[in-house]
Amino acid sequence: SQQGEEDPQALSIQEGENATMNCSYKTSINNLQWYRQNSGRGLVHLILIRSNEREKHSGRLRVTLDTSKKSSSLLITASRAADTASYFCATDAFRGGADGLTFGKGTHLIIQP
């Protein structure tokens, strides 16, 4: 079953603006990750945040995690046309870590030049 649910499903903004995507999940997690997928390509890992962390930064990316609300957000600052892609959150429950991730349906982000 789909654990992570991203919203919005699609987001279109102007280059230079900030983009915020949200993810909600249902069960306890060990960590939450965000991935990016360019059209027709494999996924690329962006950032991982552990269940005991509340915020994490990587370059223009900022991820927050609220385990009490079972939600996470991904902020991309100063967006660029090259950021156009689909973004997925993924969780792994406390299942030992070996048995894969549960992905949401993704947010399709379009950056207009």
Add this chain to the structure above:
Amino acid sequence: SQTIHQWPATLVQPVGSPLSLECTVEGTSNPNLYWYRQAAGRGLQLLFYSVGIGQISSEVPQNLSASRPQDRQFILSSKKLLLSDSGFYLCALTGASSYNEQFFGPGTRLTVL
């Protein structure tokens, strides 16, 4: 560095025909390997994972099967394809990190007609 190869890149098959998709990895030993399927415009669904040679776990019942004949080889098969098997198939591995960050291959686009 880790590399994942998938072939073929694209495949068009008639309903009822057999299927064999191959995934090979380089740059790592004894990885955990995963097969995911992504339907059009959807998130990823975990199909199979393997923690070692000959060890396969299935997440969902289906007409697909997986095998791991070698440490760095993971094969997805079907004896008779269904229309619903169409999708984008992604092979992934987890590396040395204990937090389940996954590295994805380039994917195989399967269309069943």
